[in-house]
Amino acid sequence: MTQRPTWQIVLRYILVLIVVGWFTFPTYWMVTMAFKPKVEWSTAHGTIYWVPQNPTLDNFETVLTEYRGRFFRANQSSALPSIRSSIIVSIGGTLFALLIGTLAAYGLSRFSTDTGELPWYIALGRLGLLILVLLPFMVLWAWLGIIRYWYGILSFTLLGIAVNQLLDKFLALFYRGPTGSLAFSILQLRMFPPMAIVIPVMIMWSAFKLIDTWYGLIAVYGVVTFPFVVWLMKSFFDEIPRELDEAAIVDGASNWGAFFKVVLPLAKGGLASTALFVFILNWSDFLIALLLTTRDWPTIPVFLNSLVSSEIGAQHGPKAALGLLAVIPPVVFGILIQRYLVRGLTFGAIKR
Amino acid sequence: MDRNVAIPAIVERRVQLVARLRRRRFWDMSDVRVFATSLTAPAQIVLLFIIMFPLLAEVYISLTSWTPTRGGDWTQAYRFWDWGRNYVEILRDLAFWQALGRTFLIAGVAVALEFLLGLGIAFLFLDEFPGKRVFYALMLVPMMIVPAVAGYVFWLFFQSNGPLNAIISLLIGQPFTLTWLANDVTAMIAVIVAEVWEWTPLMFLIMLSGLVGLPEDQMRAATMLGATSWQKFRYLVLPMLKPIIIIALVIRGMEAVKIFDMVYLMTQGGPAQATETISIYMYKIAFQQVRWSYAAAAAMTILVIMTILASYALRPLQTPQREVA
Structure with missing residues (x-):
């Protein structure tokens, strides 16, 4: 590369700072708000605190203290139940999606002419x-x-x-x-606004008594996210040469043996990143949890939305604290699978 | 099999026997067809199970005028059978078509902005510079933030005494108090800004990976031949990036059409209907006005429209770009 003139370098720095500043400011605002005491986060006084003057952990305490009473569970401000619910439901949904998605992906990759058209x-x-x-x-x-x-x-x-x-x-x-076409239906499933099928799903779920249960949510999450697993894992399996499975079979492995002992271990990295990716998707969902949970299993986003106390209106400080907690797993996992993020979000169509 | 080779009768009978014995096992995993079917079967079954009943229930309800408030549960809906009057009403329902148009407007503007910004920022990050890794990581954070949280933060952001107005006040030197979310146009802008903020990083990542993968020798050759930067961009970079750009636009477009979380948390579709997207529209019909049969009819209409769009839009995805970049 040729050396650029100094003014270009300076200009680039200024632009990068502006851009990155704009894209980090809302995050910064949430993070600092989580550490502000009530005087600073409540908007009543009309003063804006750009930096927390007296940083405190009160908001986290509000959110993370267990509520001990037996009544008014809906009004409590402890987020522990919703955190537990989010963790269980996201992990369960991810495992379910991986189970059916990986098998289908292998089938589509090796034995099918189905291109999804x-x-x-x-x-x-x-x-x-x-x-x-x-x-x-x-x-x-x-x-x-x-x-x-x-x-x-x-x-x-x-x-x-x-x-x-x-x-x-x-x-x-x-x-x-x-x-x-299985592949087409799977892609198509991703295109519909979930809102379009949610009424009959609610009817069906209430008939099966699955509303507001962890297994009910896991089933929906599994179905909603397995399209990603199929297309993503298919793109990983496509990269593993067929000759390897054939060699394994010639050496005496069964079809299942070739899949589990040869192909799957080779796609281990892909499987792990797919899992984390699907976990992020499940963790971020708001709409499905909003409609399919009521009292016992609201996930973090749903709980966050309802976190309003009668005396002081919306509790911005605790909300921001919970928001910060909710953001940690996706950000950490997202950075872990940085290399595969694009691939995941484009259904494996872009490989880098 | 070569018919010219004489096979001793006894051997042939043996072979047939073995074949028949083998065929007796229905669940024979060493048969490739059985194996292939059993691989895709769970997905097929789950798909049918989750779709079959809801689809038919939706059609059934949509052909009646039943709602939970009219008495009886939904199985009794045939008492209110009215031969698809809902669909006629949908066709004449201005709010529905406006919501649809608005959805495509928001998606279109947001995706176009995301693309332009993403490409521009990708060019900024193309060369090495000190601190690049940190800035790069910071750029990726928005797309990993839970949309519900992002919607909430942006709701705070656009309040009349929120940080955005404070920044503008600082810049222009006098108090600036616009209630962004209470005005038709500015509420729309706010929603688009939030959507662009959340998803530009994805565009940026895709574009950057595309730019990094461009063959360098062609660029160098163009430079030697005296091409200007614009010419290089227009005649070299753009055509080579085209497949990636199309995929990125399709993916983002198809996700943006589903937009719900952001709008729901920031404006609830308001003021009045100014930011009502199709998901919000259906949510309001179903859960605020409690007109389930009408919502079902709207959902079926959307389903038809989306199926038609999907078969065209998904085409670029079906022939994966093998290492275009």
Whole structure:
């Protein structure tokens, strides 16, 4: 590289400082607010404290002290239950997503010609047919009054799966291209606003008594994030030459053996970064937890939103303290997997 | 099999027997097809389980005018059957189409700004300079901050006695008290600023990784031939970055359309409907106005629109760029 003139170097420094300053200022504001005593964080006096004058740990104490009473649990300011809930639910959701996602990714990478391409008129037409066939059954199930119970939902879902398979066979008589694509449905799932399917999911979850339970949330998180696992792990598996599995099989390993003993250990780094990445996604979720939890299992973001005390309005100091605590795991993990962040957020499409 | 080779009858019978015995095991993992199916089966089943019932329930509810406040639970919705009047209403509902338009406006403006800023900042970080690693790490922090927390911090930020107004007051030398979130235009700006703040770092990372990977000899050749910086950028850098740029825009666009957390925490879609995106719109219909059947119809409409968009938008992702950079 040629040496740049001094004014360019200086100019670059100024620009970098402005840019980085702007991008760190909101974070700085939150971090300092977490350490400010109440006089400084409450906006009542109209004075702005750029730097905490009397740094204190009071806010953390408010947030981290366990509430001992038995009543008014919704109004308490202790965040410990929500922290516990966030940890359990995010880890559980991550494991669930990894379990189904990694297997599917290996399948798609090695044994499938499914590229995820499906014209929208095929996708919509097939969906329309499915709805047309199943809607009378839905009404029938509802009329019989069984769809409100878990066995009604289960039997209906099984019927739906059967109809889905038959429809595939039926369509294959008329149309030679692919009528369904796992890879496409998986990507498509990521594109819908979760808000669009949340009403029926709430209905289903209340029938299964899964609302406001940790396993209910884990199931939803697993489903919502496994698309990332599939596409990300697929991109890692694609990089491992097929010849390796074949060699393992020639040497006497079974199909599963080749996967678990040869391919998976080679993709270990990818698996770890995928896990951390999915953990960050689960940890950051607000909408799903907002709608599917009420009293016992609100996660940190939901709890943060409700942290208002009746006397002094929003508790900015404790909120900022909790926000700071909530931000630590994603930032630490994010920096750990820096190399793979882009890859994760682009579904493995960009490899560097 | 080569038919010309005579196989002794006894051997052939043996082979057939073994084959039949093997075929008897339905769950034979050494059969590649069985193995492949069992790999993708859990994902398929989970996908169908999570989609089949909610989808049909949604269609069912959307064809009625049932809501929880009309009595009966949702299974009784057939009593309020009204042949898709909801859909006709959606087509004529100005608020729905406005919310849709607003969503695309916010997503479009935010993603465009993120892209321009990201590319610009990537150029700043292209060469080595002292302290680069620290600044680089600091640049990455916003995208890892939980959106709910970021939304809250930005809500504080834009209050009339918040830090932003204080900074502006310092700069212009007189008190500046604009209530950002109470005005139609400034509330929109605030939401976009928050969204841009959170996601520019991603664009920056993608663009930087693209720029770093550009072949250096071509750049050097261009310099020797006397190309100006602009020419190098326009005719060399931009075309080579194009695949990456498209992927980055698609990914960000598709996430930005889902925007909920930021808007919900900063403005709740207000003032009035000034920042109401499609997710907020559906949230309000379902949980504030409690019109579930209407919300279901809106959701189905969105589903159709998004499926059409998805099949075009996702195309660049399906043929992964192998080490473009």
